[in-house]
Amino acid sequence: MRKKGKGTKAAGAALLLCTLLAALPGLAGCGAFGGQARESSASDAGMTEGAEAGNGSPDTQAGAEAAETDLQAGAEATETDLQEGAPGTEEIQTGPLGAREENMIMEATGSFEGIVVDASMNSLVIDTKDGLMYSFSYPESGVEMKLADGLLLGMSVLVKSEDGIASDVQDGPTQPAADRDALAFAADILFAFRYASMDSLANLAVFPLYVRLEDGDVTVQDAEEFLALPAQQIFSQERMEAVLSTNLYAVTELSGGKYVLGSEEGTPNIIFRRDDGRDSGFAIAGIN
Numbered sequence: 001m002r003k004k005g006k007g008t009k010a011a012g013a014a015l016l017l018c019t020l021l022a023a024l025p026g027l028a029g030c031g032a033f034g035g036q037a038r039e040s041s042a043s044d045a046g047m048t049e050g051a052e053a054g055n056g057s058p059d060t061q062a063g064a065e066a067a068e069t070d071l072q073a074g075a076e077a078t079e080t081d082l083q084e085g086a087p088g089t090e091e092i093q094t095g096p097l098g099a100r101e102e103n104m105i106m107e108a109t110g111s112f113e114g115i116v117v118d119a120s121m122n123s124l125v126i127d128t129k130d131g132l133m134y135s136f137s138y139p140e141s142g143v144e145m146k147l148a149d150g151l152l153l154g155m156s157v158l159v160k161s162e163d164g165i166a167s168d169v170q171d172g173p174t175q176p177a178a179d180r181d182a183l184a185f186a187a188d189i190l191f192a193f194r195y196a197s198m199d200s201l202a203n204l205a206v207f208p209l210y211v212r213l214e215d216g217d218v219t220v221q222d223a224e225e226f227l228a229l230p231a232q233q234i235f236s237q238e239r240m241e242a243v244l245s246t247n248l249y250a251v252t253e254l255s256g257g258k259y260v261l262g263s264e265e266g267t268p269n270i271i272f273r274r275d276d277g278r279d280s281g282f283a284i285a286g287i288n
Contacts, residue, residue: 104133104194107164113172115248116155117187124166126157127190129174131245134159136166146170154183156249177252182259185282186248189261189270193243196235202226206275206283212267234287239268258285 104125112134114126124136136159143166145151156172176183185204192200202223209220213233220226242262251259259282262269267288275283 104135106135108134108136109162109164111158111160113156113158113174115176115183115187116151116153116157117190119151119153124151124157124159124169126159127187127248129247129249131247133190133194134161136161136164139165139167144168152180152184153187154180154185174249176249178248178259179253181281182253183248183251185272185280186246186251186259186261188280189272189284190244190246193235193240196231196240198227198229198231198234201234201284201287204272204280204284206278206285209284210286210288212288236268239287242268243270262288 112126112128114128114134116124117127117133118125122138124138126134126136128134147157147169148171149155151157151169156174156176158170158172159166160168178186188200188204191197192204205223205226207220207222207226209226211218211220211226211229211234213229214236218229220229239262246261251261253259257274259272260269261272269288270284271286271288272282273285274281
């Protein structure tokens with residue numbers, strides 16, 4: 001049998017002393033275990049005091065009330081700013097850009113003929129001869145389609161509707177002067193103006209691009225230069241009205257494969273032309 005070394009004897013003696021001391025009243029534990037006990041007691045006491053302070057401390061309650069007051073004041077200030085016209089929202093709510101919703105009719109009843117400018121599984125938007133957009137939704141039971149070639153952008157249709165719910169869509173009796181692809185591209189331009197989107201116009205344009213502004217004409221070399229132009233001048237009230245009121249049925253192909261949305265004689269208008277290098281086959285060539 002191997003004899004116990006001095007280290008083992010010392011450890012045994014220490015353990016015996018610790019046991020004796022622990023048996024005496026008023027003395028804490030010793031060694032590592034005693035340290036853990038003290039730390040646990042201090043932690044428990046701190047948590048208890050913290051809980052009591054959180055539940056009943058006047059300072060904590062006052063802080064919570066002050067934070068709630070600040071939140072309410074901030075919400076009221078935000079609502080007031082929106083009502084009075086906070087920076088960044090006024091341009092959208094007022095002026096020519098804010099008038100774009102006026103030419104979309106949502107709950108029409110009757111028969112309406114127009115060019116298809118937007119279509120999905122559940123809705124249809126047409127642009128009529130007088131430059132008004134009508135939006136129709138389809139009933140859950142479905143809508144009767146009487147179309148020789150299906151529903152396509154840029155085609156003429158006649159829609160029967162009640163309160164904006166289409167019941168019948170058929171080929172329009174009036175055929176437009178321009179082909180369907182050209183009118184489908186024209187529809188993209190109309191929506192770019194309807195939503196006053198500089199990005200959309202940049203995507204539809206070919207560069208360099210001629211642009212007429214209030215303080216002089218410019219020719220921009222790329223989309224970055226175009227996006228730096230003042231949007232309020234691009235979407236001026238005069239140009240917005242001219243473009244959005246275009247009769248798509250009367251749009252015709254001019255020399256050089258060009259088309260005009262807006263005033264054909266003078267300004268303002270948008271000129272787009274055929275471009276075989278684009279997927280759409282067309283591109284905006286000038287903003288007059």
